Each structure stands twice: as C-alpha cells, then as structure tokens.
Amino acid sequence: MKTRAESPAVVYTLLALGLSYFAVFMLLPLVVIFVSAFKNGVGPYVAALLNPDARSAIWLTLLVSAVAVPLNLVFGVAASWAITKFDFWGKNLLITLIDLPVSVSPVISGMVFVLLFGAQGLIGPWLAEHHLKLIFAVPGIILATMFVTFPYVAREVIPVMKAQGSDEEEAALTLGASGWQTFWRITLPKIKWGLLYGVILCNARAMGEFGAVSVVSGHIRGRTNTLPLHVEILYNEYDFVGAFAAASVLAFLALVTLVIKTVIESRSPELQSNRLKKH
C-alpha cells in the first residue's frame, strides 16, 4: 500500500502550533520564574534561600516527600498486588477508592483530616489527651501529602501487572518458591519501570502539593511551612525575589526529577522497546 506523505504546509503548521504552545505554556513560565528570581542579581537570590524560614521550608518539603513516597511505594505495590493477583469481595470498590484522592479537591482532602484529627474533630480530643499532635504539625502535613499522592504508584503499577498476568508467578509457586521469593525475583523485576515511573510522579506531586497541605499546616513560619506555602507567604509580603527564588527551587527539583526519569529511560532498553511497542 502506498503511504501518503503529508504536504509540507500541514507539517509545518502542526509543528509551529505545537512549538508555540510549548513555548507559551511550558517554557515561558519557567523562564519567568528564573528571571524574576534573579531580578536583583545573585546576592539577593542566595540570601533568600539561606534565610532560616526558607531553609526550614526546603527541609520540610524534602522530609515530607522522603516519608510519604516510600510509604506510598509500599502501600501502592501491596494494593496493586492484591487487586491484580487475587479475587475478593469488594475489589471493585477498592479500585474506585484508590482513585478517590485524584478526583477529590485537595482542599477537601485537607478538611477531612481537620475534621478527623482537629481539636473539635472525631479523634482529636483523644489525640490531645495523649499529647499527640497531628494537625497543624509535621505529621499532619505528611498524612495529607500521603493521601493526595497515594494513587500515583498504584495507578502505574496496576495496568502493568494486569498486562503481564500471573502465569510466571504461578509457575514459580508450583516450582516451590515462597511468596516473598516470587515477589522479589519475578514480580518486582517485571514491574520495576512502571513502579519507578509511579514513584517519580508521586514524588513530584508530594513536593508540590499546596491545597491539602495549606489546610492542615497552620502556616507557622520555620516550622510547618512547606516550599509551596513559603512561596505564597513571600509573595503576599511583596518579597517577589524571595518568592520566585523559592519557586525556582521547586522548579529545579521538578527538572531534576525529569532528568532522572529520562536517564532511567535511556538506560533501560526494555522500557524503550516497551514505549515503542505502545506507540
């Protein structure tokens, strides 16, 4: 069969459209962030990041994702495993619930935690009696972040597991492997790229989450302010260089995430061939 080549006009129009869309919606905001951050030179930029409140916001953001992402990794894999390898009552409900944090507005997610663990909430008074502080403290921020980022790992892993089926696992089990052995030697290697991709998405969202965290944070400077909240505070204080400096750190973390993703993809022939097959 003869393939029909598109006329050059169509090709260039599409290219121009695509590229200008990219420039306006992706590149320009990124450039604006860095230009605004360095508006008064390198000195004020560095000073804005060395400020104790900024440093604490950076630490807190890293801490939150360092706790939330591994936990979601474990839970996400467990949930995907349960869903794809077993049949049980309520499975469809579980699948629906996993997606809940994506469909619910983050502000509502935050409110739910306040209503549960706040001083006037369901479990709040009990927590207060035992001197446990969740809301308006770091644990609450981690909880809210975990809730919001929970689906990312499971959503990436479930389709991969489904596509691969469980024939190899069943074979391993018949040959006498234990459950753990099967998981580590058979399942994990099969899903690792999907898993890694899920972790990267999960991490990106964890570091950038604003809405849910804003509700449970209490906005105490130097204590419960994450980077996105810190950006808002500085912006509202007319400290635009500081705000954009903090924003540039977030943007930088996002770029690093992207680079890691690209490097991983290029290192794995398996993933590349997968990708090609998909498209």
Next chain:
Amino acid sequence: MKKFILIAVVLAAAVGFFYGEGAVKKPELLNVSYDPTRELYQDYNEAFKKHWKETTGEEIRILQSHGGSGKQARSVIDGLEADVVSLALAYDIDAIAEKSGLLPATWQERLPHQSAPFSSTIVFLVRKGNPSNIHDWDDLARPGIRVITPNPKTSGGARWNYLAAWAYALKKWNNDEVRAKEFVKAVYQNAPVLDTGARGSTVTFVERRIGDVLISWENEAYLVAATIGKDQCEIITPSLSILAEPPVAVIDKNADRHGTRAAAEEYLKYLYSPEGQKIAARHYYRPSSREIADKHAGQFSRVELITVRDVFGGWKTAQKTHFAEGGTFDQISRTQL
C-alpha cells in the same frame, strides 16, 4: 529495589535528623495573627526578644502565623496551638472562647483599651492622580467603578470595610436600614473579586493592577503608599469611617500547657509600653498611648470615626445581623447571582 527502599529510608532518617537539629530547643511563643500585621510583628518580635533577654536573661523564640482573621480563629479552634492571638476583631477571639473554651469569655477585660493596644481605621487606596475621581463612600457605589475588598466571611478587615460602608449609609439616610442595604449592595456589586484576606486584596490591587479603588486598613494603605505603591497609589480618607480595634489575647490553656504563660502575658503587655507603641506607630497603627499618639498625630488624617458598639450594638450583634449564615451579606450576595 531492596536497595532503593533502604536508601529512601536512610535518606528520610537523615533529613529528619537535620531538620530536628535545626530546631533549637528554647522557649517558644506562637503568635497567630491576621493578615496585614506581618511587618509589624517582624519588628516587634525582635524588640520583644531583646526585652525578654534583658529582663529575664532567657532567650525566646517567637513563631508567627498569618492569614485571614476568621480563618486563623478557626485554626486555633481546630487545634493550632497559639500561645497568643492578635486578630482583626474581637468577635474572632470571642468565637475561640466560645467554641473551644481555651480562654475565658471575659478575655477582653484583661488588658487596657478592651485589649486593643492600637487601633486603625478604614481608608481608600486609589491610583495615582485619582483618575476615577473617588472622594467618599458614594463614589464606590457608582456604576462602572471596580472596588477591591476581601471576603467578609473569612477576613476581619473585610468586615470592618463592610460595616464602615454600612455606617456611612445609615448616617446619610437617617438610619434607614433598607437604603443602607441597597447602598452596600451597590458597592459589593462593583467588586470583581473577593480575596480571603486583606493582604490578598492588596496584592490584587497593587501588583495585579485590578480595580479602581481598594478599601483597606489604614495601616496597610500607608504601608503600600510608602513602599511598593509609592509612585502609583494615593490614599483617600472618606468623610466617615470606623474605629477598628484589633485585639490581642493570651490563649490560656495553650500557654499553660506549654509553660509559656509568663512570656505570653509579657509579650502582650509590652505592646502597650512606649517601645511597643512606637513600633506600632511606625507601622501606621494608631497608638493607644496618648503621648505616643500625639507625637505621631501628623501622620494620620483626621476623620470622623464611629464605633461598632455605638452603631451596631457590639460585635456579637453585628456578626449575627450581617455576616452569619443568612445575614445581610448573604442576602446581598445571593440577589447578585
């Protein structure tokens, strides 16, 4: 993959360690405040730290949280462990006392001037040269004028704005509530956005350049006129405005639990000292001390000020009539849709 999890756990532990180490253990006060006091308390906290060191020899750390006054009160009720609150209006602290019992209902009698160490009022901020020709409240109800003011449901400053407009209308039409409501409705129909806090509105007006007039705290307006809005804004004082008294209070149960009561009480008392009053005046709040106020008299314009007590029968009644569910604000917003 095992390795990866291990690395993640070690990383989490390391970050936790550094983070924990960064927070040096010394006595701490958390001041939960409203929106435009950021610069004021930045200065005041430094002065108080010095004062506390001189009088007790102790180091103290002061943590700040800022946001819309109503929202901040809600957070304290929900468990944000403030040692002291400094909010935009008495009603918000009343709400904390009533809903959480963390401080007695009589809190306002514990410090001079109804627990308000300084006062302010409501003025207008317009573009340089006053191109929209705005001089008094009437001009805000003119069709086509875009008015920037925050949401009275979440912002304390917004409630002062609302009541000031209402009081002006009452005076103009001899206490005719129906005319007053129509007037305020016309003003709010001119508002294209309602931010959650006063600071949000200021940014909307000054930075995003939306609107012809910003109804603002006097202190906020002066701050803007002296700093970022220097060459683009000017202040218009209306013929009548409201005496806004942002009060302060120790949240007893929190302070007792943290063992910070002495520091918390001194923190608020020091606001009334000459040093505290001077800092307030420097940030364009009207000092309650006669002596300091006289020194700074030139910096504020004279304006007829009504009080919430005289015109609205106190904050409880005002809140119920105007801002509670189904109050006049809900009524005028609803008919707008």
